[in-house]
Amino acid sequence: MAFFTKLKDRLFKSSSKIDEGLEAIVSDGGDTEAEAAPVDAVMDQPGAASDVMPDGQDDSGPMLAAERDGAEEPEPAPEPDLVPTPGPTPDPVTIPDPEPQPAPPVEPQRQPVSDPEPTPEPEQVPPAVDPEPTPAPSEVPPIDLRQAMTPVAPALDEAPADAAPAKPGLLGRLMGRNAAQPVVRRTLDDDMLEQLEELLISADMGVDTALRVTANMAEGRFGKKLSVGEIKQLLATEVSRIMEPVARPLPIYSKTPQVVLVVGVNGSGKTTTIGKLASQFRAAGKKVVIAAGDTFRAAAVEQLQVWGERAGVPVLTAAHGSDPASLAFDAMGRAQEEGADLLLIDTAGRLQNRGDLMEELAKIVRVIRKKDETAPHNTLLVLDATTGQNALNQVKVFQEISDVSGLVMTKLDGTAKGGVLVALADRFGLPIHAVGVGEQIDDLSPFDPDEFAAALVGIDA
Ligand SMILES: Nc1nc2c(ncn2[C@@H]2O[C@H](COP(=O)(O)OP(=O)(O)OP(=O)(O)O)[C@@H](O)[C@H]2O)c(=O)[nH]1
Numbered sequence: 001m002a003f004f005t006k007l008k009d010r011l012f013k014s015s016s017k018i019d020e021g022l023e024a025i026v027s028d029g030g031d032t033e034a035e036a037a038p039v040d041a042v043m044d045q046p047g048a049a050s051d052v053m054p055d056g057q058d059d060s061g062p063m064l065a066a067e068r069d070g071a072e073e074p075e076p077a078p079e080p081d082l083v084p085t086p087g088p089t090p091d092p093v094t095i096p097d098p099e100p101q102p103a104p105p106v107e108p109q110r111q112p113v114s115d116p117e118p119t120p121e122p123e124q125v126p127p128a129v130d131p132e133p134t135p136a137p138s139e140v141p142p143i144d145l146r147q148a149m150t151p152v153a154p155a156l157d158e159a160p161a162d163a164a165p166a167k168p169g170l171l172g173r174l175m176g177r178n179a180a181q182p183v184v185r186r187t188l189d190d191d192m193l194e195q196l197e198e199l200l201i202s203a204d205m206g207v208d209t210a211l212r213v214t215a216n217m218a219e220g221r222f223g224k225k226l227s228v229g230e231i232k233q234l235l236a237t238e239v240s241r242i243m244e245p246v247a248r249p250l251p252i253y254s255k256t257p258q259v260v261l262v263v264g265v266n267g268s269g270k271t272t273t274i275g276k277l278a279s280q281f282r283a284a285g286k287k288v289v290i291a292a293g294d295t296f297r298a299a300a301v302e303q304l305q306v307w308g309e310r311a312g313v314p315v316l317t318a319a320h321g322s323d324p325a326s327l328a329f330d331a332m333g334r335a336q337e338e339g340a341d342l343l344l345i346d347t348a349g350r351l352q353n354r355g356d357l358m359e360e361l362a363k364i365v366r367v368i369r370k371k372d373e374t375a376p377h378n379t380l381l382v383l384d385a386t387t388g389q390n391a392l393n394q395v396k397v398f399q400e401i402s403d404v405s406g407l408v409m410t411k412l413d414g415t416a417k418g419g420v421l422v423a424l425a426d427r428f429g430l431p432i433h434a435v436g437v438g439e440q441i442d443d444l445s446p447f448d449p450d451e452f453a454a455a456l457v458g459i460d461a
Contacts, residue, residue, distance in 0.1 A: 015458030017416045018235075021199035022228045028195070030186030031225075185225035193218055196231070203416065203456075204388040206423035213238045213422075229459075236453040239422050243449035248431040250277075250378060250406065257289065257335035257343040259368055259375035263361065263402050264382035265394060266349040269410030269436055271300045273382050274344045275307030276436070276444040282311045286341040290315045291331035293324040293364065294348045304346060314338075324348065325363040332371045345376070351397060358401035365403075380433065382408045383424075388417035395428055410436035413443075418456050 186192055193214055200210035217234045226234075252258060260277075264270045271294070278288045290308055292301040292315055301317050308315035316334060318327040328345050335343040345364065350357055368375045381404045383391045391409075398404050407430050412418050425432060432447040454460065 015418075015456060017203055018199065018232075018419075018456065019228075019458045021202070022231055025192060025195045025199065026184055026186045026226070026228050026231070028186070029192070030184040032182045032184050033225075183227045183229075185227045185230075187223060187225050188218060188221050189223070200235075200419060203419035204423065205419035206389060206392070206427070209242070209423045209426040212426065213242070216241075232457045232459050236450075236457045236459055239453035239456060240449045242422055242426050243432070243447075243452060246425045246429060246432045247447045247449040248406070248433065249446045250380070250433040252341075253377055255372075255374060255377065257332070257340040257372075258377045259332070259335075259343045259345065259372065260378045260380060261345050261347065261361075261364065261376040261402070262380045262382060263347050263398055263404070264349050265351050265384075266297075268349065268382045268384040268387075268394075269408075270294075270346055270349065270382045271303045271307075272439060273380075273408050273410060273434075273436060273444060274346050275304060275311070276441050277434075278307060278313045278342075278344055279311040279441045280444070281342055282313050287339060288313045288342045288344065289331060289335040289338065289340045291328050291343065291345045292317045293327055293346045295320060295322050295324050295327065296348055296350070300346065323363075324360060325367045328364045329367040329371070332368045332375070336371065354397065354401065361402045379403050379405045380408055381406070381430075382410060385409050385412045385417055385420060386415040388415075388420050389423070391420050392423060392427060395424060395430070399428075404430060406431040406433045408432075408434045408436065408444075409447075413437040421452065422456075 196214045196217070197210050200213060201207055205213065213235070216238050217231070221234075250260070262270050262274055274290060278290055281288050288311070290304055290313055292304045294300040295318050298320060301315075304315050305317070307313070314334070316327060316331040318324070318330075324347065331343055331345065334340075345368075347361060347364065348357065365376060379402050381395065381398050381402075383394055385391070387394070395404070395407070407424065409421050409424075409432065412421075412435050421432065421435075424430070434444050435447050435452070436444045
């Protein structure tokens with residue numbers, strides 16, 4: 001199944017929440033009109049179909065990450081196998097928010113914002129690896145994880161030859177080519193904006209992001225009549241605009257073994273994500289070693305061993321309760337001896353004692369640096385989408401105790417809280433490398449902002 005279709009299907013809880021909410025908002029005070037669309041409501045405004053994409057891009061589909069990242073050229077990758085992951089889903093750990101979140105820059109709630117570019121500055125995005133010790137990309141072009149991780153799904157801009165006839169595009173729909181049916185429209189006013197804000201907050205976008213998104217949607221459209229379809233397009237555009245700068249595949253470097261430290265609270269999906277990554281990279285021809293660094297949870301070790309066996313990837317384990325740093329050191333040695341391309345290190349996620357975990361992670365980093373002072377090259381924070389706004393607190397905490405270089409969001413399937421990814425991107429600007437929408441190997445895919453935005457609001461990309 002193409003990943004967009006899968007993402008769209010599996011994000012249905014989030015999209016139907018938004019969908020139903022928008023229907024209710026527009027029908028509350030909206031009028032039924034016979035014709036398709038008063039195109040001036042959307043088309044003659046900034047951010048309309050002709051200029052919806054930020055930075056002068058068109059909306060013809062997502063750019064490949066390699067193009068986005070300039071020097072990062074992808075390598076072709078074979079199709080990975082489907083590998084199921086066993087095990088029930090434990091309850092996610094909830095971190096109480098110990099303090100109020102920093103106050104956002106105050107923006108007028110129902111005034112159109114003058115700056116239509118709310119996305120974080122590129123400088124705010126920490127590099128995936130320390131540029132100093134990292135060899136120049138020109139030495140060995142890094143792999144685009146999109147290639148390594150995408151099994152059979154064609155990119156959106158590579159429609160298969162036998163694809164069904166294309167639906168009318170946004171322009172066509174706005175021009176009313178396919179809609180002689182009555183459409184309900186509602187005049188955008190203060191009440192409607194407030195309802196839109198509430199809807200986005202309820203979809204876990206967070207207050208700050210919801211206000212910014214609705215303000216941008218309203219820019220130049222106040223007093224105009226909008227249908228559900230038009231609002232969805234505007235919303236998808238704003239979501240894409242926020243997500244675009246953070247959508248970056250895991251960078252792969254010429255320095256081997258590339259050490260990827262995987263952190264996150266218990267149950268967030270670290271083990272599964274490591275298994276999926278290992279299998280997909282292995283299938284892409286890379287030599288991978290896994291260190292089962294959560295030495296306290298036997299099930300995590302067993303789970304990794306299952307993935308390892310299926311993928312043909314060695315999994316280094318240690319006795320229950322033993323020092324994970326010592327295991328990481330041994331794994332580093334093994335990866336170096338075997339000429340591995342990647343070393344994936346699982347870690348414990350016990351945040352109940354933050355000090356202990358911080359010390360544990362710091363020790364792992366110290367010992368692997370004895371073998372390679374540039375390691376770890378990536379510190380991936382795995383977040384569980386079902387925790388909603390709590391994921392923001394997790395980022396804060398893990399940034400304090402480790403050098404988080406990028407995010408993977410799991411369990412976007414089966415949650416109505418998918419909007420939290422928008423809040424994360426808006427607030428932290430950390431690269432989002434991949435998203436998980438299930439427990440199978442091909443349920444992890446590079447993050448595509450346009451696909452995500454379309455799936456979140458429930459429109460065809
Ligand atoms: N539906 C769904 N389930 C997932 C996804 N990713 C992981 N899971 C499931 O979530 C559960 C927890 O995943 P783990 O990989 O064990 O999480 P962990 O962070 O390693 O947990 P600990 O080992 O306790 O630290 C497992 O049952 C996984 O199969 C996903 O994208 N979607």
